[in-house]
Amino acid sequence: MPMDEKLVRAAPKALLHDHLDGGLRPQTVLELATEVRHPLPADDVESLGQWFRDAADSGSLERYLETFDHTVAVMQRADQLERVARECVEDLAADGVVYAEVRWAPEQHLAEGLTAPEAIDAVQGGFDRGMAEAAENGHPIVVRQLLTAMRHQARSREIAELAVAYRDAGVAGFDIAGAEAGFPPTRHLDAFEYLQRENAHFTIHAGEAFGLPSIWEAIQWCGADRLGHGVRIIDDIALADPAGPRLGRLAAYVRDNRIPLEMCPTSNLQTGAASSIADHPIGPLTELRFRVTVNTDNRLMSGTSMTREMLLLGDAFGYGPSDLLWFTVNAMKSAFLPFDERLRIINDVIKPGYAALT
Structure with a gap:
């Protein structure tokens, strides 16, 4: 059946890998920056949105990281965090997303005096308001927080403890993010061992900019439930073998154990993990029936949405x-949500939604 934008937008979608500070509306960045007198590289909405996309597409890590300097700068007060969180839910619901886990790093939003619990409460307030308004508008959506620790900092245990403390108040799990090279996940073993003792869920950014050792450590040393990106698992698969694709030990372990891959195609092009969508490892990994999921990563920087990723x-x-x-079912099966809630969304929302389309 041919797919067009209207059909794909209407399809129920589940999103596991989306950064709050990478998904702001350009209009919101401009308004909040004006309010706090933060200088921006452009002074109108269209030019600012284009600047974010161009910087992310530049191939320069320095320019790419600069984009987050501007978004994080306007997310330092409770009202700012609440607004950004509410608009995030509105935008996802309008895109047909019915379940989302949105990650963000509390430690990056304390410059104006907020405590980490106050920041978490502000984001949750925005999510709650956004979910209530989406339901009223006929687009019900469930959104949960993932609390991220930065792998080049030393606050991972603190953030892990907050993820556990708030797990019945909107926080679904924990994540670490930041540069992989030189900052292996094993630097944060204390946090991961604590989460395991507390029966808590966590994902780890691995196998994006760095290769198989990053994935191996995330799984075998740290016990990750999911892999953030994980595209480099393709390096452990001999696709050109005359007898057919041959999986190495690590790739076989990932597939056999149904470890979810949080794949973000457009973002991976920008960071150099793939040269084109057609050459993206998501193709052969899907054929080999890995637990592949489709995600947005940073909607502002990539100028993308779940609808756009699926159309591509x-x-x-x-x-x-x-x-x-x-x-979508892969993502929902992999969500950090209780089993009965995952099953309800699959059976009552996702499957009927697709049946209605086809």
Whole structure:
């Protein structure tokens, strides 16, 4: 069945890898920056949005990271965090997302005197308001927080303890993010061991900019439930073997144990993990039936949405609604949500939604 934007937007979607500070509306960045007198590289909405996309596409890590300097700068007060969180839910609901885990690093939002618990409460207030308004508008959505620790800092245990403290108040799990090279996840073993003792969920950014050792450490040393990106697992698969694709030990372990891959196609092009959508490892990994999920990563920097990501994959690989349903059920199965709640969304929302489309 051919797919167009209207059909894909209407399809129920689940999102596991989306950064709060990477998904602001350009209008919001401009208004909040004006309010706090933070200088921006452009002074109108269209030019500012284009600047974020160009900087992310530049191939310069320095310019890419500069984009977050501007978004984080306008997310330092409770009212700012609440607004950004509410608008995030509004935008996801309008894109047909029915479940989302949105990650952010509390330690990056304390410059104006907020405590980490106050920042978490502000984000949750925005999510709650956004979910209530979305339900009133006929687009119900469930959104949960993932608390991120920065891998080049030393606050991971503190953030892990907050993730556990707030797990019945909107926080679904924990994540570490930041530069992989030189900052292996094993530097944060204390946090991961604590989370495991507390029966808590966590994902780790691994296998994006760095290779197989990053994935191996995340899984075998740290016990990650999911892999943030994980595209470099393709390096452990001999695709050109005359007898057919041959999986190495690590790739086989990831597939056999159904370890979810939080894949973000457009973002991976910007960071150099793939040269084009058609050449993205998501294609062969999907054929080999890894637990592949589709995600946005940073919607502002990539100028993207779940609808756009799925349309790009459809164009590149010929995917249709049944494939999008497969990706969506994969994500929902992998969500850091109680089993009965995951099952309810799959059976009562996702499957009927796709059946209505086809």
